[in-house]
Amino acid sequence: MSPTIVFKNDQPFAAYGSPGGATIINSVLNVTLNLIDHGMTIQQAIDAPRLSATSAFGTVSCETGQPYLQPVFSNATLAALKALGHFSNVATGALACATAAIGSVQGVIIDLQTGKQYGGADPRREGTVIGLPRP
Secondary structure (H helix, E strand, O other): OOEEEEEEOEEEEEEOOOOOOHHHHHHHHHHHHHOOOOOOOHHHHHHHOOEEOOOOOOEEEEEOOOOOOOOOHHHHHHHHHHHOOOOOOOOOEEEEOEEEOOOOOEEEEEOOOOOOEEEEOOOOOOOOOOOOOOO
């Protein structure tokens, strides 16, 4: 739905995408923000917990409860979302985050100075990164 290529100084720097239906765009956006705004590596950006707004009502889902989701969203962050009218559980208005995974991003980063490529695989679903020797 939204395979993404990020350019830096007119050179391709990163490429990634995700399955997940309604959460695809949110998954890709979360990784983009982590890479660009937070300066994370590709694997850190993929591993980080995600927020997802997939409802016309502005409800927000978030991930927590999985051992690979570290650090988790702070209570202050969740309380700020609640104060803005966002809830992760529409029926109850509960603040608790979902335990279900949001997306499954696979990606690659290119070091523009060396040309070396670094991959990232999402632990939310089956996947891995392998390196191949250059011919």
